[in-house]
Amino acid sequence: MMDLEASVVVALVGVATLTLMFNVTVRQPMRIRRRLDQSLEAFSRAIELRFPGREGMTHRVVRLSQAVARRLKLDRRSTNQLGRAAILSEIGLCAVPYRQLNERAPDDWSEPERDLFRRHPEIGAAMIELIPSLRSVAPIVRCASAAYNGSTGPTFPSHNALPLESRILKVVTDFVDLERQKGTQRAIDHLQQNVQALYDPAVVEAFLDTVHSRSRKNLAMNRLAS
Amino acid sequence: MSTNTHKVEVEAYGIAGLAVASIAFYAFPMTPLYGAAWALPVLALVAEFIRMPVSSNGLRFSFPLPFLAGLAVAGGPFLALLVDVVITIVAGLVPKAAQWRWIVVNSSAAAISCGGASVAYAATSSQVNGSVLPALAFCVVYGIVNYLLVMRIESRFAKTVVRRSANRALGGSGAFAERAPALMVYGLVTVAVAVLAERGFYAIIPVTLLPVLALRASIALKAQMYEQYCETITGLSLMLQRAHPYTHGHIERVARISEEVALRLGLSERQARLVREASVLHDIGKIAVDESILDKPSKLNRFEMDHVRKHAQFGAMILAPVEPFREIVSWIKHHHERPDGLGYPSGLQDVEIPLESKIIAVVDAFDAMAGGQEPSERRTYREPMTQAEALQELEKYAGTQFDANVVKAFVGVVTAQ
Numbered sequence: 001m002m003d004l005e006a007s008v009v010v011a012l013v014g015v016a017t018l019t020l021m022f023n024v025t026v027r028q029p030m031r032i033r034r035r036l037d038q039s040l041e042a043f044s045r046a047i048e049l050r051f052p053g054r055e056g057m058t059h060r061v062v063r064l065s066q067a068v069a070r071r072l073k074l075d076r077r078s079t080n081q082l083g084r085a086a087i088l089s090e091i092g093l094c095a096v097p098y099r100q101l102n103e104r105a106p107d108d109w110s111e112p113e114r115d116l117f118r119r120h121p122e123i124g125a126a127m128i129e130l131i132p133s134l135r136s137v138a139p140i141v142r143c144a145s146a147a148y149n150g151s152t153g154p155t156f157p158s159h160n161a162l163p164l165e166s167r168i169l170k171v172v173t174d175f176v177d178l179e180r181q182k183g184t185q186r187a188i189d190h191l192q193q194n195v196q197a198l199y200d201p202a203v204v205e206a207f208l209d210t211v212h213s214r215s216r217k218n219l220a221m222n223r224l225a226s
Numbered sequence: 227m228s229t230n231t232h233k234v235e236v237e238a239y240g241i242a243g244l245a246v247a248s249i250a251f252y253a254f255p256m257t258p259l260y261g262a263a264w265a266l267p268v269l270a271l272v273a274e275f276i277r278m279p280v281s282s283n284g285l286r287f288s289f290p291l292p293f294l295a296g297l298a299v300a301g302g303p304f305l306a307l308l309v310d311v312v313i314t315i316v317a318g319l320v321p322k323a324a325q326w327r328w329i330v331v332n333s334s335a336a337a338i339s340c341g342g343a344s345v346a347y348a349a350t351s352s353q354v355n356g357s358v359l360p361a362l363a364f365c366v367v368y369g370i371v372n373y374l375l376v377m378r379i380e381s382r383f384a385k386t387v388v389r390r391s392a393n394r395a396l397g398g399s400g401a402f403a404e405r406a407p408a409l410m411v412y413g414l415v416t417v418a419v420a421v422l423a424e425r426g427f428y429a430i431i432p433v434t435l436l437p438v439l440a441l442r443a444s445i446a447l448k449a450q451m452y453e454q455y456c457e458t459i460t461g462l463s464l465m466l467q468r469a470h471p472y473t474h475g476h477i478e479r480v481a482r483i484s485e486e487v488a489l490r491l492g493l494s495e496r497q498a499r500l501v502r503e504a505s506v507l508h509d510i511g512k513i514a515v516d517e518s519i520l521d522k523p524s525k526l527n528r529f530e531m532d533h534v535r536k537h538a539q540f541g542a543m544i545l546a547p548v549e550p551f552r553e554i555v556s557w558i559k560h561h562h563e564r565p566d567g568l569g570y571p572s573g574l575q576d577v578e579i580p581l582e583s584k585i586i587a588v589v590d591a592f593d594a595m596a597g598g599q600e601p602s603e604r605r606t607y608r609e610p611m612t613q614a615e616a617l618q619e620l621e622k623y624a625g626t627q628f629d630a631n632v633v634k635a636f637v638g639v640v641t642a643q
Contacts, residue, residue: 020440028447039458049514098516
């Protein structure tokens with residue numbers, strides 16, 4: 001039977017152990033995730049300050065990509081990775097000249113400028129490879145602008161060897177870019193016209209379902225409000 | 227350091243370790259262990275093997291101290307010393323690239339740490355009843371001696387594998403307040419094992435491996451958070467270097483010298499480290515600046531100057547979302563302020579400007595004037611000055627554009643190099 005001194009010491013160790021275990025299983029991992037999100041926010045903010053015309057685009061790409069991922073039944077881990085990749089796929093834009101994106105329309109770009117813009121995810125992936133905790137996202141980012149038929153971007157032996165997350169990012173990023181320049185309908189038309197060539201058909205279908213169901217939801221909410 | 231000097235030092239450690247062990251053998255009678263008490267050396271060995279790497283130069287933490295304290299109680303301080311030396315040797319033999327000199331150094335450090343702790347244990351035991359205070363004395367003295375030894379070994383034998391007790395990790399340089407909870411838990415577990423050993427509750431002692439494992443996991447997660455913080459700095463720096471390639475060498479130089487100036491001005495090691503990190507990021511706002519304006523070879527017009535000056539605020543905006551950077555955000559925002567109030571972005575007066583911003587301002591200006599000797603790093607709008615010319619400029623504007631004390635400290639650092 002333990003005496004009082006031993007019981008007190010053992011009880012204190014018990015409390016300390018429970019606190020430590022709570023820290024290790026809940027609090028610290030949550031802090032790590034939060035800090036990672038904050039770091040990604042800093043990267044995103046840097047790009048938005050460099051190219052103010054893109055403000056809000058990254059967050060829209062993240063939300064839409066993750067919505068498409070859920071519709072395609074990706075697991076939570078892959079959906080989170082996709083969100084990170086969506087932000088990190090933009091960091092390569094810091095290699096694009098300031099005036100190219102801020103002062104000139106894409107239609108006025110030269111071929112080398114277009115090529116540099118297309119390759120910005122690969123540039124971003126090369127940077128991410130140097131950051132150990134983000135390295136796992138690099139393959140997704142590298143292929144974020146790859147065409148489904150392999151005509152642009154890194155080559156793959158078959159369509160489905162291209163990471164699904166990259167195929168989702170390609171659809172969503174192009175849509176958001178075009179939507180800002182030319183409006184929603186023309187952006188949708190572009191996706192539909194380039195299915196199989198540029199975009200995975202299954203991803204385009206899931207994307208359009210997502211966008212339409214959001215439109216229907218917004219319409220219903222507006223009706224309720226009025 | 228030459229190989230011969232290394233050899234002499236290793237031999238000195240070996241001799242010191244043997245001497246301490248011999249004295250302990252005669253000074254502290256050993257009580258044999260029976261039955262479940264053998265759990266203690268086994269647990270000490272397990273704790274030695276759950277060590278974790280904490281730095282790129284091979285430093286590792288291990289956690290045998292609670293069980294060594296238990297051994298001091300159960301079998302005498304010399305037994306604790308003997309077990310500490312044996313588990314260190316065993317752990318040192320395991321890696322394929324085991325080197326005998328490091329086994330000698332590490333086991334000697336273990337013997338010396340445990341020897342000192344044994345003296346403290348024996349002295350306290352003779353004064354008080356019970357095992358709580360003697361165990362605490364053992365723990366504290368072991369920690370201090372081990373810390374001092376490892377600091378010395380680290381400084382003499384950089385980039386080699388050195389075992390160090392978790393006490394170093396838990397103490398270390400930097401804010402003591404951050405590490406105090408972990409130190410307390412470690413001390414508490416040590417006391418618990420000693421108390422249980424004194425009362426013969428050996429069957430319960432293995433359960434204390436649980437808080438040790440949890441502590442190890444907590445330290446590992448803290449290290450991961452710190453790595454993540456460093457990686458954010460790396461990521462942002464990479465982005466800046468892609469946008470403005472000339473900045474790479476500039477950042478490295480400013481960071482290194484800023485830290486030294488901070489130390490010379492009496493800032494703590496932790497604060498100096500933060501100044502270094504702020505210096506790496508001080509120009510991060512230039513990601514959002516038109517590089518064709520930054521690289522313009524001729525004088526900038528008013529609009530262009532205003533655009534470039536926004537980089538200080540942009541830097542603060544980029545870093546603001548990240549919690550660990552919140553302390554340095556204002557230093558970066560104000561690194562172009564001037565004591566005479568004519569700086570930007572806020573036109574702060576002398577006393578309002580953070581000292582850290584003043585340090586970055588001086589070092590940044592010096593490097594802008596004299597740094598960039600490589601052609602790829604040259605500013606397009608002027609040729610670099612010599613160091614002497616740049617120092618003269620700093621001294622000319624000390625008190626107006628630059629803080630006079632910071633300039634003085636900076637001159638001291640540069641002339642000492």
